[in-house]
Amino acid sequence: EAQVTQNPRYLITVTGKKLTVTCSQNMNHEYMSWYRQDPGLGLRQIYYSMNVEVTDKGDVPEGYKVSRKEKRNFPLILESPSPNQTSLYFCASSLRLRGEKLFFGSGTQLSVL
Amino acid sequence: AQSVTQLGSHVSVSEGALVLLRCNYSSSVPPYLFWYVQYPNQGLQLLLKYTTGATLVKGINGFEAEFKKSETSFHLTKPSAHMSDAAEYFCAVTPHTGGFKTIFGAGTRLFVKA
Numbered sequence: 001e002a003q004v005t006q007n008p009r010y011l012i013t014v015t016g017k018k019l020t021v022t023c024s025q026n027m028n029h030e031y032m033s034w035y036r037q038d039p040g041l042g043l044r045q046i047y048y049s050m051n052v053e054v055t056d057k058g059d060v061p062e063g064y065k066v067s068r069k070e071k072r073n074f075p076l077i078l079e080s081p082s083p084n085q086t087s088l089y090f091c092a093s094s095l096r097l098r099g100e101k102l103f104f105g106s107g108t109q110l111s112v113l
Numbered sequence: 114a115q116s117v118t119q120l121g122s123h124v125s126v127s128e129g130a131l132v133l134l135r136c137n138y139s140s141s142v143p144p145y146l147f148w149y150v151q152y153p154n155q156g157l158q159l160l161l162k163y164t165t166g167a168t169l170v171k172g173i174n175g176f177e178a179e180f181k182k183s184e185t186s187f188h189l190t191k192p193s194a195h196m197s198d199a200a201e202y203f204c205a206v207t208p209h210t211g212g213f214k215t216i217f218g219a220g221t222r223l224f225v226k227a
Binding site: 035042043045048050058098099101105107 | 119122145147154156157159162164205207208209213214215216217218219220
């Protein structure tokens with residue numbers, strides 16, 4: 001089954017404790033992206049990747065890191081989480097860079113205390 | 114910078130009534146246009162997309178959208194609402210050239226009354 005898998009589904013942590021949210025897709029997609037969803041703001045893009053070892057900032061990259069060492073994986077790293085990073089996070093992928101639908105993971109609800 | 118505006122954060126309709134969710138984009142060059150739906154506790158799913166060609170696009174679950182270049186709009190409609198349509202709907206755009214960002218609107222939550 002074609003899917004984007006995110007883990008964990010829920011995460012509660014404390015300020016400053018490094019964490020990683022994993023994302024994996026099994027569709028051999030070139031393009032992967034991370035979004036955060038906040039009430040009234042819709043989805044805002046954090047980082048995206050056009051292919052292995054090629055990443056770029058989205059609209060809200062501060063406080064986040066990503067890497068794309070393999071085509072299927074695109075982890076999101078919070079080196080020193082802060083309460084304003086409490087949000088619902090989605091990973092997404094698509095076959096190509098433009099004009100193709102995004103396949104979304106089920107989301108990760110992160111709470112930073 | 115490109116932007117997407119969804120008019121109305123909440124829309125309420127009666128079951129069987131017309132659904133109209135509005136979306137306007139800001140770029141002078143028409144982008145790729147998408148509508149996604151999000152059911153509670155789930156990720157987003159594609160309803161329909163416009164790339165080129167016919168301006169009336171049909172999607173899943175009886176939804177359709179019409180691209181109007183002169184109005185920079187891509188409104189989503191469904192002739193008869195069903196209770197199962199209650200969800201949040203997002204309009205999104207991706208440019209044909211230049212950057213690779215997908216920009217989402219703030220979303221419209223649709224309520225369907227029995």
